[in-house]
Amino acid sequence: MRQVRYPSYKTTKSTWLASIPEHWEEKRLKDVATYNDESLDEKTDPDFEIEYVDISSVSLTHGIEKTELLAFEKAPSRARRKVRHGDVIVSTVRTYLKAIAPIKNPPLNMVVSTGFAVIRPRSSLDARFAGYMLQSNGFVGDVVANSVGVSYPAINASDLARLPFAEPPLPEQIRISDFLDHKTAQIDALIAKKQSLLDKLAEQRTALISQAVTKGLDPSVPMRNSGVDWVGEIPAHWTVPILGYVAEVRGGVTKGRKLPNEATVEVPYLRVANVQDGFIDLSHVTNIEILVTELERYSLQKGDVLMNEGGDNDKLGRGAVWEGEISPCLHQNHVFAVRPRIPEFSDWLALLTQSGYAKFYFYTTAKQSTNLASISSSNIKKLPVLLPPEAERREIIDHVKTSLDKLTKQRERVIQVIERLKEYRSALITNAVTGKIDVRDFCILTTSEQREVAHG
Secondary structure: OOOOOOOOEEEOOOOOOOEEEOOOEEEEHHHHEEEOOOEOOOOOOOOOEEEEEOHHHEEOOOEEOOOEEEEHHHOOOOEEEEOOOOOEEEEOEOHHHOOEEEOOOOOOOEEEEOOEEEEEEOOOOOHHHHHHHHOOHHHHHHHHHOOEOOOOOEOOHHHHHOOEEEEOOHHHHHHHHHHHHHHHHHHHHHHHHHHHHHHHHHHHHHHHHHHHHHHOOOOOOOEEEOOOOOOOEEEOOOEOOEHHHHEEEEOOEOOOOOOOOOOEEEEEEEOHHHEOOOOEOOOOOEEEEEEHHHHHHHOOOOOOEEEEOEEOHHHOOOEEEOOOOOOOOEEEOOEEEEEEOOOOOHHHHHHHHOOHHHHHHHHHHOEEEOOEEEOOHHHHHOOEOOEOOHHHHHHHHHHHHHHHHHHHHHHHHHHHHHHHHHHHHHHHHHHHHOOOOOOOOOOOOOHHHHHHHHHO
């Protein structure tokens, strides 16, 4: 699509808006919308069920990703802001999270955190246009720039309402919204296809690992029953000890515990978020205070396999080898450190945790609760370990690594495409709602019109 600019522009007082089309008006958000109009009464029936939206449940890209059904008496005290169709919720705390989302056809009992400002467009403002404007790069950047605080940046709702806002005539707002609805739907469909491809690559990855660690590489070897119902047959010369026989499962440090009045030291420690499926993410490592006398006991050793105790079901038991990148380094009590008793076992165990049979074991033996699951150290120790001879283990590991490298490169290429599509989507929204492109002549062709254009 060829992007057309407006015939003339005027300079604004706003840094992020810079200039807008001559006939648009420069206003403040409070001129075109109200905020925080409705709240739940403190005397609400304790048994009244609400559908609650917290800040962690909202993202700029996906909007409201999840809700939680709660009785009013059991809901957090911040569960108070009522919303309607057409509102836009904007996070006023931890603004770097960019938790902003339009509200579309919510249930009557939907309530959001008081950490959101609930923006309600006035009659002169199209609700869809408001949603796009408040999600634009410039406005989001202005919210973050006007926030106060370093570790917990926040902005008052009244300060948010004073931020600059560009207002085209209402019919033009509707035309811009129609354009963006159409274009973002096209982009979102492309992103969904690419995401589906990522899901298929993930399935291929698990299948590849599962085949290798349960059947080996030689299809001609004699097979026998493994004794594990969900595994079936394995090569006859493999053994199946439980994990507790071949490795020591070590617990970690509990955060927030009260320490005695003795010498302490602050050291890095790894959380569930650091332990990914097949690798350790060290992009954000926090510190914890422990007793000096505990340092040796809890310190990780190179070759330890870190395994998650729980979280979401996909986090259960996922593991990776610790290569000693940070020393000393500890792990929290929700991460197990599995220390092998046999040589060259770390890489094999990490591979097993990524296989379908191990994931099935973790899921079926875990304690399940609402949205969360956890597995005990005693159940971790009972994991059946399919164990080929050392030389064969190394051969399988090398084969899987080579194959996974190819899948990883494919995955990275797909992720790059998705990121470019997201960037284009974001830029398109910003350019349209700030008047950098003129879409007044945009129209969606009917099927017959599309055929006429295609065939002349």
